[in-house]
Amino acid sequence: MLTVKQLLNLTPSKVRYRASYPRVRVVEDKPTKQYRKIYTRLALGNVESTGDSYTQTVRCHGTKKDHENYVLSPDSLIWVHCSCPYFTYHLEVVLQLQGSSRIYNSNGEMPKIRNPKLRPYLCKHLYALTLYLLAKDKKKIKK
Numbered sequence: 001m002l003t004v005k006q007l008l009n010l011t012p013s014k015v016r017y018r019a020s021y022p023r024v025r026v027v028e029d030k031p032t033k034q035y036r037k038i039y040t041r042l043a044l045g046n047v048e049s050t051g052d053s054y055t056q057t058v059r060c061h062g063t064k065k066d067h068e069n070y071v072l073s074p075d076s077l078i079w080v081h082c083s084c085p086y087f088t089y090h091l092e093v094v095l096q097l098q099g100s101s102r103i104y105n106s107n108g109e110m111p112k113i114r115n116p117k118l119r120p121y122l123c124k125h126l127y128a129l130t131l132y133l134l135a136k137d138k139k140k141i142k143k
């Protein structure tokens with residue numbers, strides 16, 4: 001599974017630039033109990049851009065040492081998914097290989113043309129949502 005820092009750093013600048021446009025709405029953000037005493041936090045987003053709206057899931061996983069830590073930081077391990085076509089065709093399979101997503105919408109074939117180096121990163125919606133959650137949690141730490 002990949003960390004927030006890894007996924008943000010691997011996101012191409014073109015996608016990052018586009019991520020400044022979407023409007024982020026967090027639909028749900030709550031801790032959930034998971035198997036093997038590792039806790040996770042589930043954040044569901046609805047990011048809108050150029051009239052389209054897609055659903056995102058970000059799951060922040062605790063570690064064995066710190067299994068109840070829900071605060072999203074650059075070192076958090078995350079599991080992500082977005083319902084947009086970009087995510088489906090560029091990223092879903094690649095992120096599943098890293099244990100950071102699951103195949104729901106694509107046919108499971110490697111994105112040989114769209115992402116030939118199998119680079120794991122975030123679509124603009126997930127990029128925007130992740131930055132939003134990081135900023136929100138930073139405030140939480142300060143309090």
Ligand SMILES: [Zn+2]
Nearest residue numbers: 082084123125
């Ligand atoms: Zn997306």
